[in-house]
Each structure stands twice: as structure tokens, then as C-alpha cells.
Amino acid sequence: xxTTRIAFSAEQLAEIRRLQALYPERRAALLxxxxxxxxxxxxxxxxxxxxxxxxxxxxxxxxxxxVTFYTLYFREPKGRHVVAVCHNLSCHLxxxxxxxxxxxxxxxxxxxxxTDDGRVTLLSVECLCACEHxxxxxxxxxxxxxxxxxxxxxxxxxxx
Amino acid sequence: xxxxxxxxxNFDRADSHTLKAYRETGGYAAWAHAQMMEPxxxxxxxxxxxxxxxxGAGFPTGTKWSFIPKNHAGPVYLVINADEGEPGTFKxxxxxxxxxxxxxxGMLIAARAIRSDTAFVYxxxxxxxxxxxxxxxxxxxxxxxxxxRGLDVVVHRGAGAYICGEETGLISSLEGMKGWPKLKPxxxxxxxxxxxxxxxxxxxxxxxxxHIINRGAEWFAGLGTETQGGTRMYSVSGRVKRxxxxxxxxxxxxxxxxxxxxxxxxxxxxxxxxxxxGSSAAILRADEIDVTMDVDGLRNAGTxxxxxxxxxxxxxxxxxxxxxxxxRFYDHESCGQCTPCRESTGWIHKMTxxxxxxxxxxxxxxxxxxxxxxxVGTTICAFYDGAVGPYISYIEKFRDEFxxxxxx
Numbered sequence: 001x002x003t004t005r006i007a008f009s010a011e012q013l014a015e016i017r018r019l020q021a022l023y024p025e026r027r028a029a030l031l032x033x034x035x036x037x038x039x040x041x042x043x044x045x046x047x048x049x050x051x052x053x054x055x056x057x058x059x060x061x062x063x064x065x066x067v068t069f070y071t072l073y074f075r076e077p078k079g080r081h082v083v084a085v086c087h088n089l090s091c092h093l094x095x096x097x098x099x100x101x102x103x104x105x106x107x108x109x110x111x112x113x114x115t116d117d118g119r120v121t122l123l124s125v126e127c128l129c130a131c132e133h134x135x136x137x138x139x140x141x142x143x144x145x146x147x148x149x150x151x152x153x154x155x156x157x158x159x160x
Numbered sequence: 161x162x163x164x165x166x167x168x169x170n171f172d173r174a175d176s177h178t179l180k181a182y183r184e185t186g187g188y189a190a191w192a193h194a195q196m197m198e199p200x201x202x203x204x205x206x207x208x209x210x211x212x213x214x215x216g217a218g219f220p221t222g223t224k225w226s227f228i229p230k231n232h233a234g235p236v237y238l239v240i241n242a243d244e245g246e247p248g249t250f251k252x253x254x255x256x257x258x259x260x261x262x263x264x265x266g267m268l269i270a271a272r273a274i275r276s277d278t279a280f281v282y283x284x285x286x287x288x289x290x291x292x293x294x295x296x297x298x299x300x301x302x303x304x305x306x307x308x309r310g311l312d313v314v315v316h317r318g319a320g321a322y323i324c325g326e327e328t329g330l331i332s333s334l335e336g337m338k339g340w341p342k343l344k345p346x347x348x349x350x351x352x353x354x355x356x357x358x359x360x361x362x363x364x365x366x367x368x369x370x371h372i373i374n375r376g377a378e379w380f381a382g383l384g385t386e387t388q389g390g391t392r393m394y395s396v397s398g399r400v401k402r403x404x405x406x407x408x409x410x411x412x413x414x415x416x417x418x419x420x421x422x423x424x425x426x427x428x429x430x431x432x433x434x435x436x437x438g439s440s441a442a443i444l445r446a447d448e449i450d451v452t453m454d455v456d457g458l459r460n461a462g463t464x465x466x467x468x469x470x471x472x473x474x475x476x477x478x479x480x481x482x483x484x485x486x487x488r489f490y491d492h493e494s495c496g497q498c499t500p501c502r503e504s505t506g507w508i509h510k511m512t513x514x515x516x517x518x519x520x521x522x523x524x525x526x527x528x529x530x531x532x533x534x535x536v537g538t539t540i541c542a543f544y545d546g547a548v549g550p551y552i553s554y555i556e557k558f559r560d561e562f563x564x565x566x567x568x
Contacts, residue, residue, distance in 0.1 A: 088489055129245060
């Protein structure tokens with residue numbers, strides 16, 4: 001695997017300065033900047049944490065503490081797509097365990113794993129607050145509603 | 161009871177999220193009116209309307225605002241809690257996507273009342289589409305001159321953590337830290353975001369403000385019960401014919417909501433239990449649903465209105481299995497700051513799991529009840545007190561079902 005150089009572009013650095021200036025304290029822009037970092041570098045490695053810490057004059061330990069607290073930051077490389085099946089109560093009542101088993105079988109992965117071709121990372125997550133469309137899952141930025149095994153197949157097929 | 165829809169009145173319009181649609185249906189008229197009112201008069205009006213926070217705690221909104229120190233020289237912040245995460249709740253997603261300008265107009269009114277010139281809207285990280293929709297509406301409002309002339313709005317994305325819906329956890333997260341709740345006092349109204357007086361209000365609560373200003377506190381109060389005014393949005397899910405968001409008076413009963421609005425029970429058609437206010441609310445049995453959905457009505461019934469997330473279970477649902485799912489959630493989401501919560505949520509998850517898997521021990525049920533009761537009130541925030549709601553009520557009300565799974 002090739003190593004990406006950990007550095008934002010000049011435009012991105014300008015955007016970070018803009019974000020930092022939106023808040024009474026620069027540090028408040030840390031979560032948004034970590035989202036940017038993940039979008040740019042694929043995941044938030046220790047190197048990325050150190051780089052971002054430098055942009056805020058924060059200790060790498062502080063950034064590490066933040067990154068490890070939240071579920072949306074990936075510390076290891078993830079697939080090109082992330083499929084997150086909701087397993088909370090309303091989805092459970094609507095058959096989420098069956099949907100999750102189906103996705104596992106189709107992708108030949110367990111929860112937390114990425115397919116061998118790097119296409120999809122599978123997660124099982126807490127309530128995404130779309131219980132009226134249970135069972136549901138999040139695929140990258142999108143919510144997918146009212147899942148059936150057939151619908152899941154159609155969705156997975158479109159992920160390249 | 162009024163059947164009029166306030167918060168959801170524009171939801172059927174395909175363009176309901178646009179400034180054009182919002183203006184065509186009377187939008188920003190309340191703001192024009194509120195600009196003529198003294199800040200204290202706005203707070204007074206909201207107090208008299210009996211509006212109570214619709215995010216979970218049900219605290220009277222006007223009273224919360226009145227805690228802002230009168231002589232504070234520095235900035236005051238308005239923070240909107242759009243970190244919707246209570247299992248079974250999905251109303252704020254609808255408001256952000258379908259009526260973002262109602263939130264913006266409400267924020268203008270609230271900010272004037274508390275004399276704030278900067279507002280932060282904290283949207284849960286998973287809500288990407290609602291975040292884009294709301295951000296676009298903010299842009300429209302800036303271009304139209306509603307925002308940026310006395311009130312600046314910063315839209316802030318979270319990164320995945322239920323605890324950030326707790327108002328001081330939200331503030332920690334907004335400040336660029338992990339979302340650990342803070343010890344109170346000082347309450348945020350005295351010392352909140354960035355060390356300044358701060359009001360944290362839920363999306364739905366704020367969306368009510370234009371209606372209160374337009375039509376008056378008495379009218380709004382009259383829509384509800386003696387101690388809570390208005391309508392609210394009920395998120396109904398689980399085993400019902402028509403899951404969805406329903407707006408109705410806070411005086412509606414749980415039975416009306418399930419039978420009339422959501423079309424009745426599915427599964428085997430016979431109700432077993434209902435969670436009335438999001439997963440942290442104590443569960444109700446089928447014979448306990450003739451209760452009004454207002455804050456005090458549900459409190460008197462031994463549960464809570466919470467976020468009005470109603471989860472319906474028919475007779476075929478296994479209550480121990482439901483508790484295991486709920487216990488997994490609290491185990492995963494405990495922030496780890498306070499020992500009783502961090503340790504107990506883990507133990508209780510493990511115990512419920514082994515009971516469901518047929519490996520339960522005779523003493524497990526009493527251990528769960530004991531651990532639950534001992535922890536109440538010993539932690540920094542209300543998270544553990546919320547977790548205890550289901551732990552105790554599921555076991556107390558359906559003990560036979562649990563015992564049947566434990567080997568003798």
C-alpha cells in the first residue's frame with residue numbers, strides 16, 4: 001500500500017483557519033477538522049492525529065482522546081464504503097438481526113471487518129433515529145430504509 | 161383537543177425546506193413581531209405559554225432562559241441540541257430536513273430573549289442529509305438578511321456519541337473535547353459553552369416559538385394540559401401498522417396515539433408493552449396506556465415523556481431480549497466518566513445477555529435491581545438514571561418472563 005503524505009492543501013488550510021475563527025476558542029473546530037482529515041486521508045491514524053494537533057497547538061494526546069471517544073472516526077483504514085446496520089430496539093423488533101446476518105453472509109465478513117477487495121466495511125451500530133423505517137442502515141452518507149434481504153442485495157450490488 | 165398541526169404543517173409540501181415555501185406560509189412574521197418586543201417580554205410570553213423542553217428533561221423553557229444573569233457583560237450563547245439519539249426518536253430529523261427555517265426563526269426569537277448574538281447548532285454526525293439541508297437554509301437566511309445582522313449561526317457536526325445529547329456533554333464536545341458531561345452547578349445558564357452563560361434548547365422546542373409569538377401564550381397553553389402547553393411530535397415505531405411522526409396535543413393519551421394515529425398494533429395484534437418516551441423511559445404494560453402524554457401525566461404514571469419516542473411491543477415480543485438490546489446500548493454509550501455508570505452498564509448488559517442465552521443465575525435479577533437502585537443519583541449526569549428506567553421496569557413488570565429463562 002502506498003503511503004499518503006499527511007498534509008492538507010493550501011485551500012484546506014485556509015478553510016481550517018476559517019473554521020477555527022468561527023468559535024470563541026480555536027479548539028472548538030477540532031471535530032469538524034477531524035472530519036475533514038478523515039475525508040482527505042481515509043482514516044485518522046496516529047500520524048494524522050499528530051498533524052492535526054499541530055494545527056491547533058494541542059497535544060497529540062488530546063486529539064487521541066477525542067478521536068477514540070467518537071464512533072465516526074476510523075483509526076484503521078476502512079473500506080471504500082461503510083455499511084452500518086442499526087441494531088437498536090425498533091430495528092431489532094423489525095428483524096435487524098436477520099438483516100445483519102444477511103449482510104454478513106453476502107459480504108463474507110464479520111462486524112468490524114472489511115471485505116478482502118477493500119470495498120465495504122461492515123458495522124453494527126446504535127440507534128440512527130429512523131425507527132419509522134426499521135429495519136434500516138446507513139451506507140456512507142445515506143440512510144437506507146425498510147430493508148428486506150432483496151433490497152439489501154440491490155444496495156450492496158451498487159457499491160463499487 | 162386541537163387537531164391543528166403546527167410543527168408539521170408544511171411537511172406535505174415538497175419544497176417545505178425552502179425559504180420561499182416558509183415565507184408563503186407566514187414564515188418570519190413572528191420574528192418581525194418579536195423584534196418589537198423587549199427581550200424580557202419574550203421570555204415572559206414563553207413562560208406563560210407553558211412550553212416545556214421537548215428533548216427529554218421537560219424543563220420549562222422560559223424559566224430556563226430566566227436563569228441567564230441579568231448583568232452579564234460578556235457574550236451569551238444559544239446552543240441548539242440537534243444531537244438526536246434517544247432510541248425510538250426521529251422527530252428532529254424531520255424538522256431539520258423539512259422545516260429548517262422554522263428552527264432558524266425560533267432561534268432568532270430565543271436569541272433576542274436571552275440577548276445572544278451567536279448560536280451553535282450541534283447536529284449528530286450521522287445526520288448528513290439533515291446537516292446539508294439545514295446548512296443550506298442558514299445560507300438562504302443569511303442572504304435574505306435574517307441572519308448575520310445581530311445573530312450569527314454556526315452549524316456544528318458531531319462525531320457519534322449518544323452522551324453528547326446531554327447538554328453539558330454537548331458543550332464539552334462543542335468545545336473540542338470528548339463529550340464528557342460536566343458537574344452542575346454551575347448550570348450552563350450561568351457558566352456554559354466557552355465559560356459563558358449558555359442556553360441549550362432542543363430543536364422541536366425552538367420550532368414552537370414562532371407559533372407562540374404569532375398566536376399568543378394563552379392560545380398555546382390552551383392546547384395542552386394545565387402544566388404543559390402545546391403540541392409535540394411523537395415518534396411511533398415498533399409493532400404498529402403505521403410507524404411515523406405524529407403531531408398532537410401533549411394531552412393525547414398513549415392509547416389514542418397507538419390506536420388512532422398509528423393504526424393499532426401489529427404482530428399478533430395484542431399489545432404487551434410500550435416504551436412511551438425513548439428507551440430511557442420506564443416501560444408500561446398494556447393496561448397502563450390510558451395516560452396523557454404530557455410531562456406530568458407520564459411522571460405520575462411512573463415513567464417519563466422524555467423525547468416522546470414511542471416503541472410498541474405486541475405479545476410475541478420477548479421482554480428479556482428487548483432489555484438485552486437496550487442494555488447493550490447503555491453499555492456502549494456510557495461515557496466512562498463515573499464509576500457506577502461505567503461498571504454497572506457493563507455488568508447489566510452481560511447479565512441480561514446470559515439470561516437470554518439460557519445461562520442466567522438465580523440471583524441475577526435481584527442483582528440487576530440492586531445495582532440499578534444503588535447507582536441512581538450518584539453520577540454526574542442523568543444518563544445512568546435513564547438507563548435504570550428500563551432495567552428496573554422491564555424486570556419488575558415482566559419478572560415471570562425473565563425467570564422462565566433462568567435454569568433452576
